[in-house]
Amino acid sequence: MRQLRGFLNSTWVDGQPSRTKLYNPSTGEAVAEVLEPSSSDLVAGLELARTKGGPELRQMTYAQRAEILTGMAEVNAAHAQELDELAMVNGGKTKAGAQFDVGGGTYTLQHYAELGRGIGDAKYRTDGRWLQLSSRHLQFIGQHVWVPVSGVAIGINADNFPAWSLAQKVARSILAGVSFLCKPATATALVAHRMVELWVEAGILPDGVLQLFMGDFSSHLGNLQEDDVIAFTGSAETGGRIAYHTRRIGYRFSAETDSSNAAALGPDVQDGSPTWQLFIDHAVFATTFLTGQMCTSLRRLLVPREKTQAVVDALVAELSKVVVGNPADPSVTIGPLTTADRLREVQRGLRLLRQEGRVVYEGQGSRSPVGGTPSGNFFWPTVVLVNEGIEALMSQHLEVFGPVIQITAVDPKPSVVSEVSARGGGSLVGAVYSDDVPWVTAVAQGLMGHTGRVYVANSRVDRKAPNPATVLPHLVHGGPGRAGGGEELGGLRGLEAFQRRVALEGDEWLVNAVIGTPRTREAVAAS
DSSP, rough: OEEEEEEEEEEOOOOOEEEEEEEEETTEEEEEEEEOOOHHHHHHHHHIIIIIHHHHHHHHHHHHHHHHHHHHHHHHHHHHHHHHHHHHHHHHOOHHHHHHHHHHHHHHHHHHHHHHHHHHHHSSSSEEEEOOOOSOOOOOEEEEEEOSSSSOOEOOOOOOHHHHHHHHHHHHHHHHHHHHEEEEEEEHHHHHHHHHHHHHHHHHHHTTSEEOSSSSOOGGGOOOOOTTTTEEEHHHHHHHHHHEEEHHHOOOEEEEEOEEEEEEEOOOOOTTTTHHHHHHHHHHHHGGGGOOOOOOOEEEEEEGGGGGGHHHHHHHHHTTTTOOOOOTTTSSSSOOSHHHHHHHHHHHHHHHHHHHHHHHHEGGGGOOTTOOOOSSSOOOOOOOEEEEEETTTHHOOOOOOSSSSEEEEOOHHHHHHHHHHHSSSSSEEEEOSSSSSHHHHHHHHTTTTTTEEEEEEEESSSSSSOOOTTOOSEEEEEESSGSSOOOSSSGGGGGGGGGGEEEEEEEEHHHHHHTOOOOOOHHHHHH
């Protein structure tokens, strides 16, 4: 059995075995155990990051930091097959799901490397144009500048995307000029641990730039300092506990947590039309891909009441084709849930949803998984429920993190659709499907008040285009309210979580010298 060590203070540390083992969710077989580092190991790692790793990154240009990310992406690409297989064994992902996670992480590293090369040989990014601050002294200017924080960025990740979640956080941190400590979710940490191993073996990271902590981090929050940053992905419950320490100690905290995402179907959309098929495709993807364990999965389909049965029929027809089982079998299209705890959470959530809705479809799931063991696995069937939007108050807010989707019958008036969607309490993504421009406009504007990203689709959107569940590094990922209130990605906006905005004012020559981009007085005036 593999033993997963932490990498702290430039050393693979032999910690104490934790009680938590890593399992193959298809068979229940233990595949690894964690050796949890001591507090002193963590303190030494944080000290190295603050005194050596961080300062070295801050002296680099964006182009130089980009080269580090390029090297990390190349390592991932060279070992993609190995990483995919680990994701299948430890995460229960199908081959397509593993490639989505691992390949998505590699793409995100490449994307931020490209952004860094675009900035070039500058150490700082300016925020907006320079400002003339004196009518008498034209050379006296002001300029806002983004500078790296002097602390350490700690990336705490959920169990569903161990590769991508690590990659998108470490890419932004390193490009921003801040050393990084990775804390993967223990249950599916095999992929993230191996990625860090490969990066360390490749020798592409300056000393102290990257640390890895394995195990429970909650008792170590007191070791953080005011200029450290936590970028958290996970449950609202865990995020709330970390937020408490944020207020007490004062470090920065950004969270992406729960989300009951809604998709609205327009009353104009006819059964079988391109827009209708796109809506059904995306609903099936949300229910089945990664066994419904995506924070951006569509959980609620807001459907005009008279179209409810047609949507049920179309969705069930597609879901009845899926094959649940061990991803090692190439015929399998849906694997197990990641952990026994996740299985219990889905079961508990379904009991609550049944109080306001009726189950109209339940797939094969745990009864006859292909290639799975009779017991000890974490399989669960795909489930479709129907409820009434005005009455189903709890169901609109509750997120069941698994292969479960609700069809909510609503009055299609934009005000009603927006009201029912808002009952989710804040979400990462909302989607609107219609060719009726005024209806789309009204519903989308309603969603924008409580949703981080709004996906608008009509018959002109190709079925091969990215769907609402796909998180692209170009756009901001995050949402208000119960979704955590944080922001990730968004291109260069994603660096702001690890940087501070500073105002510089003075003689134009000196301001530009400090920034590292000296310009002539004529060039400043022309800009």
